Amino acid sequence: MNTAAGTFSRLRWRARLGRWIESPGPRNAIIALILVNAVILGLETSDALMARYGGLLTAINQAILAVFVVEIAIKLVAFGHRFFRSGWNVFDFFVVGISLVPAAGPLEILRALRILRVLRLLSQVPRLKMIIESLMRALPGMGWTAALLVLVFYVFAVMGTMLFGDAFPDYWGSLGKSFFSLFQIMTLESWSSGIARPMLEEMPLVWIYFVPFILVSSFMVLNLFIAIIVTATNSIHDDEEALARRELLDELRRIRQRLEVLEGPVASEAEPGASTRQPDLKPRGD
The missing domain is CATH 1.20.120.350 (Voltage-gated potassium channels. Chain C)
Structure with a gap:
């Protein structure tokens, strides 16, 4: 004991x-x-x-x-x-x-x-912890989105190497160079003055290649990453609210159990009083 x-x-x-x-x-x-x-x-x-x-x-x-x-x-x-x-x-x-x-x-x-x-x-810091947990929860979805982005990169890199490799070997001479050029284009960092406009001078229709890639990579796929992270953050908020509700229900349940325990002695004390003679409320005859 x-x-x-x-x-x-x-x-x-x-x-x-x-x-x-x-x-x-x-x-x-x-x-x-x-x-x-x-x-x-x-x-x-x-x-x-x-x-x-x-x-x-x-x-x-x-x-x-x-x-x-x-x-x-x-x-x-x-x-x-x-x-x-x-x-x-x-x-x-x-x-x-x-x-x-x-x-x-x-x-x-x-x-x-x-x-x-x-x-x-x-x-x-709880807020920083929540951000990291959101990123960790979003990793599976981000992995599939990254796979989609790699697929888009590979298709456009092969096309760019075959179409522009001979005319612009510095940017499209190999598959690796094409990947790097596409990454620069996706980030929108000096892609217009550094890559697109020099190519437009010799190939006026090259914009047909650049515009779909930018729409798919920079606007659609990257926004998917943001949407996945926002969804993960909202799910963490929902989990926190659900946990708070469960804790509140548990606390209310404990309070109810304590009240039931306290009501037991009160009811037992009230029972002897119930056996006392009740006042006669019937009208008495003359």
Whole structure:
């Protein structure tokens, strides 16, 4: 019995610790430290500032890293193995873990990876987290849209190489060059003055090739990407609203259960009174 009570007390204590570390106060403090750390990592790129304040910046950086380590440790204690069920927790663990690896010798490249700590804002700010989750949810649909775009590129690249390869080898001399030219045309970056108009001087009907490609790639397919992302974002909003409704219904159900428990003693106390003699309301004779 004492063992069960001790286990229950420990679980309750860990639950309180988990609620505290994810409450607005500690979360806002971590966000502030991430921003300060980002500024410090930017200042460390200046040789003049490092020569004058290098010791102070390094000390502040190490202190902030220690806070991050304590935060991860608290979450590990509070959530146990459930900590690694969240992709955001795994991401935070990976970023903080990289910062703890000594960046010396062949691991010198890890010094540049310290800036990844700034990306922890993605897991701390709810709105940023929602954007990333929207992108992740949209990946399947975006993959098929990308496949459609590649198919369109391949068809127009083969056509462009066969039609314009001899006259304009710099742009259409090979399939690879045609792909790159089509990518420039899709982005609408100097495609008119750099590619289309020089070709129009020799081939007046070349616009019949460019206009359908721009309509399909730049306007239709790319707008499909935007539509998929917007749909994914709306689905996340719907999921959040559904979760809020479920939590509200669960809370109302718990309140109802508590009321039923409280009504039990009240009803039992009222029953003896019901057996008392009721007043005689019949009119009495003379």
